[in-house]
Amino acid sequence: MVRAQQTDGELWLDAGRQARTGIAEAVYAPGKTPAQCAAAVSGLLADTDGPVLLTRADPAQAAVALERNPGGTTADRTLTWRPLLRRSGSALILTAGTSDLPAAREARAVLAAYGHDADVVADVGVAGLHRVLAQRERLGTADVVLVVAGMEGALVSVVAGLTRAPVIAVPTSTGYGAGLEGVTALLAMMASCSPGVTVVGIDNGFGAACAAVRILRTMP
Amino acid sequence: MVRAQQTDGELWLDAGRQARTGIAEAVYAPGKTPAQCAAAVSGLLADTDGPVLLTRADPAQAAVALERNPGGTTADRTLTWRPLLRRSGSALILTAGTSDLPAAREARAVLAAYGHDADVVADVGVAGLHRVLAQRERLGTADVVLVVAGMEGALVSVVAGLTRAPVIAVPTSTGYGAGLEGVTALLAMMASCSPGVTVVGIDNGFGAACAAVRILRTMP
């Protein structure tokens, strides 16, 4: 990610990242002033070609960044400038509960910036199994599936047994106590009994979307 | 549990445990010589009224214990003397994989010693959801359900969403790596999104059966 200009040290804009990896640097807002967020976005718009993202922005950060960099759009806490054109390949994002929605929406916004549609279906936790079973048809045709879940993260094991698509699991820090702020879900997803599940970091909707972009761009 | 006679210290046989708790002391074989196992069984047979159990016995421990205490029966690694008469109330024991069977069988043997039938249905892990869905009718009529699973332990969340019965989860140390020898399953079961799941210690089929006995004896 690119950060705001610093007066010491040498800021190193990784301008070639999109060319190398297909995914441009993004600006992670927490810990930056609104002005720093805006400046980082400006820098990326000037020096790179690809989509520019500002993630986890609070309202003040978003307002200044949008004002100084016209043309951006906002989805929840993710701001996007210069999105790629719509391409084939789309993602299905399932969440166990509604409190997993922030990570799901971050993933959807990042996918959109890279030209991929994503449907979010919330609240299909395995305690009421009919909800995920009702997604079987969609799971059969999805290009890639993201499963966002906290607590024990069981949804990913069920989903991976119902689809041929690549499955990316996002553990979330929702819940309290024995969920250990996402560590329980992380470990459980890692140890999933369903073969072929892959996992990204806790609450890392951004990373899951990047992984999905890497997969979707290979689609015909 | 009762252990073999010691020459120092004062061995304290908890003869009243069955009266107080409905569950007699049992002999845990690991770490004892065959002679110590046999002596502990003899002591319990002499000083108490209830069932006498020798758990996790290896063949040598089992052989000596049976020889010196006629009338015992063997189920897997659990030996039983003086079981209670068959009573109403039975358990359904589901395992995610076949490697979870030792804990499941220990639980079944302990339940049998206290007069309760238990059916073991192995290999109904959620990666192939139709297997557990095929148990829906049984789950609807079970008096109590034990779910034995390692790795991510997701089976218990699915099962608890399909039954009105009490659900007791047994995390197992099966698998490798991110399963962390059962700790991942333990945490995941604790954090289950399905309300009303209770959990016992890792690989503790004995404890799960005791918990089930506490429940089943209240049945009409």
Added chain:
Amino acid sequence: MVRAQQTDGELWLDAGRQARTGIAEAVYAPGKTPAQCAAAVSGLLADTDGPVLLTRADPAQAAVALERNPGGTTADRTLTWRPLLRRSGSALILTAGTSDLPAAREARAVLAAYGHDADVVADVGVAGLHRVLAQRERLGTADVVLVVAGMEGALVSVVAGLTRAPVIAVPTSTGYGAGLEGVTALLAMMASCSPGVTVVGIDNGFGAACAAVRILRTMP
């Protein structure tokens, strides 16, 4: 649990949960606006038959939820609409200290919503053993016992040695330092030397009550 209406994703009300498991969805208040809490309660009242619970509500959440959904009652931080009629089967809830009372009261309120009485006896920690010993008679007649304790959670081992009833342990995050926010109690309860103890998640009075409901409803 049901959450407030979301403009994206599809909210999946698990209307059949009570039929399947005997326990309806509940609304977990933290992280929701008062309006979202109220709407979720309204949704459940409209689409389901059973008790509707709003748990861990702060005063603002409680006020709005009650105003928009008449007929609710409040017990501590738990609100209940449409409780079940009083049935047989009651719980005894023991706490080691008074700081364990919030989880105990949450459990009592949930049990009440499902028609079961529960007595809370606080402050019977094992440092003063006469307090728990004074409960022996009650322990002898209780249908199910909940033990709520933080720190080292020793109370559950003592209690389980004094009763034939099912015992459900609730580790709490009370205390500081070596209690590790409830993890120490969780592990200790899991490793209890008293056979037949089962454990739910840290501070999870709701879950313990659900487990108790699963047991109590089988009582004649």
Added chain:
Amino acid sequence: MVRAQQTDGELWLDAGRQARTGIAEAVYAPGKTPAQCAAAVSGLLADTDGPVLLTRADPAQAAVALERNPGGTTADRTLTWRPLLRRSGSALILTAGTSDLPAAREARAVLAAYGHDADVVADVGVAGLHRVLAQRERLGTADVVLVVAGMEGALVSVVAGLTRAPVIAVPTSTGYGAGLEGVTALLAMMASCSPGVTVVGIDNGFGAACAAVRILRTMP
């Protein structure tokens, strides 16, 4: 995975898994007798259509399985019957050290069973960066990249910055001390600064290959 026939419990062969997920059940050898391994392979050959795999077999298990089920081939500790025809889409597997080779080879064998070629390039750890830099061209054209590394797992962050392909990281339990048997690599890969890295369980070459198969089968 399918296991050897058991005399109790009901063995549940997930015959439809390949149809649902594109990946058939496999037999995990550790903990089974040679006869059980052979029987499980026989069962899968009889009841399913797809590739049949026996993983982590020791020489005795392999010998009996091959004798009773003619037509199998052996690659390291993985045995394959009835592999799929060669399809387009291939994987590049990089390892940080030669001690990471067992997981890399397991992945390659599983990919081969599903019709995909995989090249293993060992010993490109970042301490000698020229080695991974020499792979840049291959990384530019790979369909999917697996990175197998223990210790601090830094290789995956470097690789993901050099390729547009999907990247699947396999933490291994190689090394000693602060590597914590793979947990350090697992956490480090999860926290990778390179966007779009996904991770599977410790030493789980099988799972990484399954994830790659899910991706590769979508390739034109």
Added chain:
Amino acid sequence: MVRAQQTDGELWLDAGRQARTGIAEAVYAPGKTPAQCAAAVSGLLADTDGPVLLTRADPAQAAVALERNPGGTTADRTLTWRPLLRRSGSALILTAGTSDLPAAREARAVLAAYGHDADVVADVGVAGLHRVLAQRERLGTADVVLVVAGMEGALVSVVAGLTRAPVIAVPTSTGYGAGLEGVTALLAMMASCSPGVTVVGIDNGFGAACAAVRILRTMP
């Protein structure tokens, strides 16, 4: 502790330790050859005045050490030369189970070497509370109490509530699974609700005895 002579490095015998701390160096046998154990004992006998201890010796180590250093006595796995004369001040050692006896016996042997009597009362775990309650009189008169327990270590909280004496807790690595090889007991004892409990390392009967010696020597 003193170890066997080494050909490199400079072996540093802490000859003044008994004068400074009242407790002489001891020889910890594991990892040493029988000859090294014997030589270390010889060195301590030659260069110091106080008791000489060889702890956790296996039979071969014990045999050689005794043969080359006449006058030693053996108690379980602890060997003693030149014990102090019997003094006033004695310890009461309680264990939760018989598998805690090795640490209890090590503590008793070390106390004996320093002139203090110790009674070991085994098997007074809190699952059968009458056993520890039967010790109330002894607990009322004990000079110092050691509580040796694994699993959840609850015994120490009960004991500390029944005595005015100093209480030293020894967590043991007995049991399996959720006991986490003594870590659960260690944490639980640290978090004990009974004020004034102190704790030593896992299985460290030697250290507990040394702590008791520090206390007992101040007795009139």
Added chain:
Amino acid sequence: MVRAQQTDGELWLDAGRQARTGIAEAVYAPGKTPAQCAAAVSGLLADTDGPVLLTRADPAQAAVALERNPGGTTADRTLTWRPLLRRSGSALILTAGTSDLPAAREARAVLAAYGHDADVVADVGVAGLHRVLAQRERLGTADVVLVVAGMEGALVSVVAGLTRAPVIAVPTSTGYGAGLEGVTALLAMMASCSPGVTVVGIDNGFGAACAAVRILRTMP
């Protein structure tokens, strides 16, 4: 500890604790209203004979408690009513840094309530070894030594090698990062190479003082 009166549950004042253990219940202020603190103190003053302590009180809690219960004295955050008469036996309390002083002062105030003097010597961390070496004479004559230290807790190993007195270590949560909020010090103190060190919970100056009182009261 005694807590404020509760309207439900039955408050169980452990009035006999001082008779049994020599240490009366104390009131732990955090989480209580000033009125609850004051009421708990009143209750103890009325129903027991011994010292009454209110620990970790903030200024508001202290003010109300003192106003409603005349005769109390304040030392840092610990308030005392009805202290015992000065007895023989005193403690030396060493801290590694000045940020360890709160726990040291809590210990001193508790000791004072039970009639024992305690000197606090701060800032004798082992980075400047002359400071602790300058305490050698005091260490030689101390009745009991408390060592309060965070970070790596090395001070206790040095101190225990310089004194014959009982040594009680108090790990503190001072510092940041690798100190892991006191867990590092706790583990290090547990694993101390100096024999005879005992440890209490993190920041638990109260508990350390109680342990010291148990020791000091036996002094002639």
Added chain:
Amino acid sequence: MVRAQQTDGELWLDAGRQARTGIAEAVYAPGKTPAQCAAAVSGLLADTDGPVLLTRADPAQAAVALERNPGGTTADRTLTWRPLLRRSGSALILTAGTSDLPAAREARAVLAAYGHDADVVADVGVAGLHRVLAQRERLGTADVVLVVAGMEGALVSVVAGLTRAPVIAVPTSTGYGAGLEGVTALLAMMASCSPGVTVVGIDNGFGAACAAVRILRTMP
């Protein structure tokens, strides 16, 4: 470190530390009042000869300390009085991201106080490898290299493979989720595959600089 004057306990100024170790005591500001900070600085200026540092000061602490102790200079949150003259030997400080700059700047300020120059090059994380490769020449001539990185800390393994200089790694608590507040980076740096990496505590720029001073002062 020296702290503000305390009314009890005896403050032990380690005036000889610089003579013994070449590094004087420093004042760690967090937890002290501005007046305490200023007094501690005054004390060190009066009683020692070397540089005096106040670290992690907030603006209020800095203002009072500077006002009462003229002649100090401020760099970020580190204040310095009486720095040593410029000596030969300088450090190169690399950071993976800009959020690692606070620790890097603390290190630079401490090095400056001891007469050593340090260049900070920020944002050379391995996701864009050309950035660190562009430092190869500097790495070839640096006297000592500090690598400051959070998340997975992979930068240090790459850097240590590119330089002959001593390499000191500083794990930082930047990032969220699987970074575990710096523990992941700490472990990963410890397990680095590049030989000769040494590590200091999380966020400990001060300690890394002190380690560098120990090295640089030996330079000709």
Added chain:
Amino acid sequence: MVRAQQTDGELWLDAGRQARTGIAEAVYAPGKTPAQCAAAVSGLLADTDGPVLLTRADPAQAAVALERNPGGTTADRTLTWRPLLRRSGSALILTAGTSDLPAAREARAVLAAYGHDADVVADVGVAGLHRVLAQRERLGTADVVLVVAGMEGALVSVVAGLTRAPVIAVPTSTGYGAGLEGVTALLAMMASCSPGVTVVGIDNGFGAACAAVRILRTMP
């Protein structure tokens, strides 16, 4: 490290490592056959110029490696071919106990291969402080100090307070129980109160020596 030739994958000998970092690849023996060890040594001797090391070799590995590669020398479990000429700059290696000697000796052998002398002084643990104090003069003149310690690792904090030299700490996995196989020492050393301590991985004498070589080569 270089490993034995593999028939698949491409073995990547990092021939330039010594030129880049001053430290050549080494062969880590565990997990290799004697023939593989010998071949790896042969390869390094043929393709590089610098010292060739085989570490942690058992007698069989050592015998074959020496026979096939004449001219090697053995020190404990480390074998060296083609050592560098003796240069200025030497290390002082202190161990807390004799069981820390294997890591100390590995470090000494690696230092010798790079031309640096190292003295090992064993058994100077802080429980008998006079032993390390007797090293003060040596500590005053040492070029670099390695401190090898398990258990609580307190020695490093004391040593770093007594010397101006760079201090490298090696946590070891000696001891049992609360030492947590070296993790306790690792954390404690990381959190050392003495400024300027750096730490390497558990039991990593090789890495500590490499770090020392990086420092010593800069000496005039």
